[in-house]
Amino acid sequence: MYQPELETLPRETLRTLQGERLKRIVAYVYARVPFYRHLMDEAGIGPEAVRGLEDLPRFPFTKKDHLREHYPFGLFAVPREEVARIHASSGTTGKPTVVGYTKKDLGVFAEVVARSLAAAGARPGMMLHNAYGYGLFTGGLGLHGGAEALGMTVVPVSGGMTERQLMLIQDFRPEVISCTPSYAQTLAEEFRKRGVAPEELSLEYAVLGAEPWTEAIRKQVDEGLGVRSTNIYGLSEIIGPGVANECVEERQGSHIWEDHFLPEVVDPQTGEPLPEGKVGVLVFTTLTKEALPLLRYWTGDLTFLTREPCSCGRTHVRMGPILGRTDDMLIIRGVNVYPTQVEAVLLGIPEVEPYYQIVVRREGTLDEAELKVEVSERFFQEIGKKALSDEVIEADHRLHALREKVAHKVKDTIGVTVKVSLLAPGEAPRSEGGKLRRVLDLRKA
Structure with a gap:
């Protein structure tokens, strides 16, 4: 552990610490951020309303639209001159979501990432191949700072330029790699194509995040790169990776890391807190941030919490895998569909690979969904490397049967009808280091 005394705090001690920090942060934002002062006054509550953690649900949620409405620095709690660094996440409406850090915030950022890396298996003296993007995205610099705090050697490769990534991994022989799960799949696939076996690589651990992934993908990455991969979770608004x-x-x-980030899970429709183990929207209150403290930030991520003891000895609550996002959810003819559900179906069909894209169109008044998915290399060889046009698929009974098999499996498992288009190996979009765009919703175009 990086900070064993903090990572193993007794639950009651941790809860007391959270209560003290919650009172302090509520008073802090009320005094310094006009948005929060107005929000609380409108709700008829103030800092004195916080007597303990049980009072948190009385406060309104903060949502991403609030950050956009106060673009760029309207929610900052310190003068711009006290902000040591600014990051931003890409926005679908043109303007990015802007976040800021004081020097103390950057220290907390490095601290929680160092804890995360240590939990993932990293140790001082190990080398980190950091394939997260640098720049306005928090991933690259976030992992970089935490790794240096832990005492690692950092190779700031950033995203993209896969050929260079492969060369450096083989030449520098790092023990740890950090990137998105989809890019780890890409690297494993490229090593396989070049005849480089996992046991020839030096990698031992992979720290993967920034997009939802499944146990089947973990198995692929573990076997393809010869690592034990773990999930790192974070979002720019809360601090970045390392939450x-x-x-x-x-x-x-x-x-x-509950001494810095206070989690809740709430009902997506009502906003009411849900009991442990129930799936809902993950909500965070930052307890120690100075530049951009947030109360009850609605992440949109769907998961659950558990306080069951863990064999590692850490006492901090665990969140389950991200099952989807409320804003990534597709509604197709009244059926709720998450890309991770589609991925899970594909991973159970040996003739195809989990490289796919969902394209949704509106034909007249009806939604139509197309699932473009790659066939496996082995299946492609067996059918004689045929071009996979609709005409060829209809004429070849094996291709037609596979297309029907995928469509029926999706319908039976998820409840939505899709048109299946089969792609040759390598034709589906691949990650080049950033988040992979799995869904193309043309209804919004």
Whole structure:
């Protein structure tokens, strides 16, 4: 552990610490952020309303639209001159979501990422191949700072330029890699194509995040790169990567660093707090941030919490895997569909690979969904490397049967009808280091 005394705090001690910090942060934002002062006054509550953690649900949620409405620095709690660094996440409406950090915030950022890396198996002296993007995205610099705090050697490769990534991994021989799960799949696939076996690589651990992934993808990455991969969770608005991380011992839920980030899970429709183990929207209150403290920030991520003891000894609550996002959910003819559900179906069909894209169109008044999915290399060889046009698929009974098999499996499992288009190996979009766009919703175009 990076900070064993803090990572193993007794639950009651941790809860007392959270209560003290919650009172302080509510008073802090009321005094310094006009938005929060107005929000609380409108709700008829003030800092004095916080007597303990049980009072938190009385406060309104903060949502991403609030950050956009106060673009760029309207929610900052310190003068711009006291902000040591600014990051921003890409926005679908043109303007990015802007976040800021004081020097103290950057210290907290490095601290929680160092904890996360240690939980993932990293140790001082190890080398980190950091393939997260640098720049306005928090991933690259976030992992970089935490790794240096832990005492690692950092290779700031950033995203993209896959050929260079492959060369450096083989030449520098790092023990740890950090990137998105889809890019880890890409690297494993490229090594396989070049005849480089996993046991020839130096990698031992992979720290993967920034997009939802499944146990089947973990198995692919573990086997393809010869690693034990863990999930790192975070979002720019809360701090960036390092809000939580799986421990390498269990890999059964990510430990949230609760002395800095107070989590809740609430009902997506009503906003009411849900009991432990129930799936809902993950909500965070930052307890120690100075530049951009947030109360009850609605992440949109769907998961659950568990306080069951963990064999690693850490006492901080664990969150389950991200099952989807409320804003990534597709509604197709009244059926709720998440990309991770589609991925799980494809991973159960040996003739195809989990490289796919969902394209949704509106034909007249009806939604039509197309699932473009790659056939496996082995299946492609067996059918004689045929072009996979609709005409060829209809004429070849094996191709036609596979297309029907995928469509029926999706319908039976998820309840939505899709048109299946089969692609040759390598034709589906691949990650080049950033988040992979799995869904193309043309209804919004």
